[in-house]
Amino acid sequence: MAALSPAARYQALRTLPETALDLLVIGGGITGAGIARDAALRDLRVALLEAEDFAAGTSSRSSKLIHGGVRYLQHGDVALVREAAGERQVLRRLAPHLADPLRMVIPTSGRATHLKLRAGLWTFERLTTVPPGEHYAMWNREEALAAEPLLAAQGLYGAAAFIEYLTDDARLVIANVAAAAAAGALVANHAEVEAIREGEATVRDTLSGDTLRCRARVIVNAAGPWVQEIWRRASVRGPRELQLTKGIHLVVDHQRLPLRHAVVMTARDRRSVFAIPRDGMTYLGTTDTFVPAPEREPAIVAADAAYLLEAANRTFATQPLELRDVLGAWAGLRPLLAEPGKAPSEISRKDEIMVDPASGLVSIAGGKLTTYRRMAERVVDLVVERLGRRTSPCRTAEIPLPGGERALPSPATLEARLPGIGRCGAARLLRLHGAVAEAIADRASQGGASGEVIPGLPGVLRAEVEHVLETEMAMTLVDLLERRLRLLTFDRHQGLGGLDAVATLAAHHLGWTAARTAAEIDGYRQLAASLRSFV
Ligand code: FAD
Numbered sequence: 427m428a429a430l431s432p433a434a435r436y437q438a439l440r441t442l443p444e445t446a447l448d449l450l451v452i453g454g455g456i457t458g459a460g461i462a463r464d465a466a467l468r469d470l471r472v473a474l475l476e477a478e479d480f481a482a483g484t485s486s487r488s489s490k491l492i493h494g495g496v497r498y499l500q501h502g503d504v505a506l507v508r509e510a511a512g513e514r515q516v517l518r519r520l521a522p523h524l525a526d527p528l529r530m531v532i533p534t535s536g537r538a539t540h541l542k543l544r545a546g547l548w549t550f551e552r553l554t555t556v557p558p559g560e561h562y563a564m565w566n567r568e569e570a571l572a573a574e575p576l577l578a579a580q581g582l583y584g585a586a587a588f589i590e591y592l593t594d595d596a597r598l599v600i601a602n603v604a605a606a607a608a609a610g611a612l613v614a615n616h617a618e619v620e621a622i623r624e625g626e627a628t629v630r631d632t633l634s635g636d637t638l639r640c641r642a643r644v645i646v647n648a649a650g651p652w653v654q655e656i657w658r659r660a661s662v663r664g665p666r667e668l669q670l671t672k673g674i675h676l677v678v679d680h681q682r683l684p685l686r687h688a689v690v691m692t693a694r695d696r697r698s699v700f701a702i703p704r705d706g707m708t709y710l711g712t713t714d715t716f717v718p719a720p721e722r723e724p725a726i727v728a729a730d731a732a733y734l735l736e737a738a739n740r741t742f743a744t745q746p747l748e749l750r751d752v753l754g755a756w757a758g759l760r761p762l763l764a765e766p767g768k769a770p771s772e773i774s775r776k777d778e779i780m781v782d783p784a785s786g787l788v789s790i791a792g793g794k795l796t797t798y799r800r801m802a803e804r805v806v807d808l809v810v811e812r813l814g815r816r817t818s819p820c821r822t823a824e825i826p827l828p829g830g831e832r833a834l835p836s837p838a839t840l841e842a843r844l845p846g847i848g849r850c851g852a853a854r855l856l857r858l859h860g861a862v863a864e865a866i867a868d869r870a871s872q873g874g875a876s877g878e879v880i881p882g883l884p885g886v887l888r889a890e891v892e893h894v895l896e897t898e899m900a901m902t903l904v905d906l907l908e909r910r911l912r913l914l915t916f917d918r919h920q921g922l923g924g925l926d927a928v929a930t931l932a933a934h935h936l937g938w939t940a941a942r943t944a945a946e947i948d949g950y951r952q953l954a955a956s957l958r959s960f961v
Contacts, residue, residue: 428897429607430600432936435899438473438612439631442640445612447471449809450627450642452619452656455485456595456795458648459602460802460822466609467825468806468817473640474611475629477618478722479905480603483650485795486596486909487758489675489700489711492517492525493796494590496550497698504553506776510796511554514591516823517799521830523860524598525591527560528702531574532586532690533741540564543586550588562588574687578743590688592704595795596909597858600898601827602798608828616901622660622787633901644809647789651720651759657789662782668791669764669773670720674730675711677754678747679918683708683738691741697771699737705854705916707753710734714770717759723953724757728960731755754920755957761791777801779808786812799823829860843867844887846877851885858912859890866893882923883913891928895935903946904953906932920954 427433449465451458454476462474476482495510518525534540547562563586570585571577577585607613614631621628626641647656657664680703688702691710701710713730731749739746762773777793788808793801803820810817840852844867847855855863870877870889880886891911900906907928908914913921921928925947933943 430604430613430897430899432895432899432901434607435614435901438614439617439629439636439638442473442612442629443638445471445473445640447473447640447642448644448813448815449473450475450640450645451648452627452645453477453483453648453650453652454480454599454603454613454615455483455648455650456481456599456602456798457485457650457790457793457801458646459599459606460798461646461648461790461805462606462611462613463602463609464799464802464806464820464822465809466606466611467821468810468819469610470806470809470813470815470817472606472611473642474603474606474613475617475619475627476615477632477652479615479902479909480899481596481599481909482722483652484758484761485599485650487673487675487756488595488795489673489702490593490595490704491700491702491796492591492593493794494550494588495554495796496547496588499546499550507550507553509800510794511550513797513799515555515557517593518591519830520823520825521598521601521827521860522834523829523857524593524601524827526593526857527589528592529587529687530590530690530700531570531577531687533570533577534583534585535581536583540584540586547586547588556589560589562586574685574689576683576685576742576744577689578741587687592688592702593795594857594912596912598795600910601829604828604898605825613899615899615905619656620659622656622785624785644812645787646805646809647787648805650761650791653761653789653791655720657782657787660782660785660787662785662787664789665780665782666778666791667764669762670717670759671714671762671770671773672717672724672757672759673712673714674726674734674755674757675709676731676734676752677707677709677915678751679753680706680708682751683742683744683747689741691737693733693737699734701738701741705857706850706918707916710738714760716770720759723956724759726755726757726957726960731960749960752958753918754915754954755960756915763792779805781808788812829862832861834861835864840864840867844870846879847885847887851879851887854885854916855887855890862893866890869893880924880927882919882925882927883917883921886911886913886924888931891931892935895932900932901936903929903932903950907950914950914954914957920957922951922954925950
């Protein structure tokens, strides 16, 4: 049985009530997934429970960048710069497909900003270790326009170019959850912690409606935007207020904004926002506005969309982008620790670990995708101390993540094996699955239907969908199409072209009735439509 098969989920939920857990982690975003993997690798008896799906909260809704840390320099936070730069090298080693170097271009409008940027990038490279070929460059106006011809020439002085790493946030979470499960963690999605009392959690399987109880010596609250809600469910008075801010992204066809690099744009309020090319699309992000309470699907406001489009239209010399060019969008909530009086973008992104003295509940909030592994290490160090146990030291920096065990084949090599998916399809398969793409290629090459491309989903093999259904605990169509296959976000038609075919496969693998299958299709269609209409 694969560590993340649907059967493993039922097995985990069945086993939980009778297991004496060292640690229960609430929340299957990147924070909780990282903690569960670290704890399992240190031989703790750990369970990870996620109310909806792994990465369904903020961790599938980020800008998908593993930051080198240049941006933290402007706050003079050298420790954070070093941590971020170090961590991205670790991730590149553990899972190169989830840390893909991407040149980021910052256009400059005058000599003073150009020189200031150069000084910043020079300092960054003195503080950190930059791999060969990844050093910054300063371009004059002509060089900038030659490298990125779409830049608006008017008012352009030059540009700075440096390397950031592109990841896939949801896939990074799935890789960590799979690694945790393979190391012995009990993991389940669609399992909501409803109450906590004296080390005992009441958990509802939201798919079956069943309720169970489980006990753990330490409970970690890694519920992201819902950290305060967990305090309420545990009758704990939290030591800090959380402040949520919303960030949206818009997706347009790459042909509509055919960038060669990621480009930093300056929005009308002087904030930096990005345009990032990926998999035949270009996405724009992000905004930063306060929201009062966590929502599962934060609304995308037309004014926020207009803010990003305006920034793009000022930065690039193209036919102006309009709302009707937007093919998809996503919105996420940053779970930040409140700093009253500060504007959304000024609030620190640093993480903080908090322990409730009465109940012993450990909570973690804030932080970034980029530094998740170090955050997890700090939490598990604390858990081990509270357990009074001696364990092996943290091993998460040495053991590859799933898909990172072997060198990656090139997209050309993969395409040669799977001519039906084309170069773009091969690149997508490698980005999402890393070296596991070869196992999917083996399955596709065995003959039969698995080798076919799903009608309506160019470049997506039936073998990939089958593999994901069998080994990645996708329990609903949204789990499958959004957080495993990333088609809701990065397919031109939000995956709708192949929806019926994928639903038939899912129904077969997961034993859905006709009514359940119809409800899944309907729910997916509604979600996709809501991401194309702005309120
Ligand atoms: P989440 O991912 O929200 O996970 C918490 C989980 O807890 C959720 O899945 C939720 O369903 C679950 N949960 C809630 N209640 C319960 C319950 N009762 N029982 C069980 N489970 C429960 N960082 C970067 O490094 N690079 C970036 O480019 C970047 N861009 C960003 C852009 C935006 C717009 C935003 C919003 C954030 C960005 N970040 C970025 C930050 C990063 O995405 C977050 O720090 C990170 O994803 C937070 O992860 P988390 O696990 O703490 O929270």
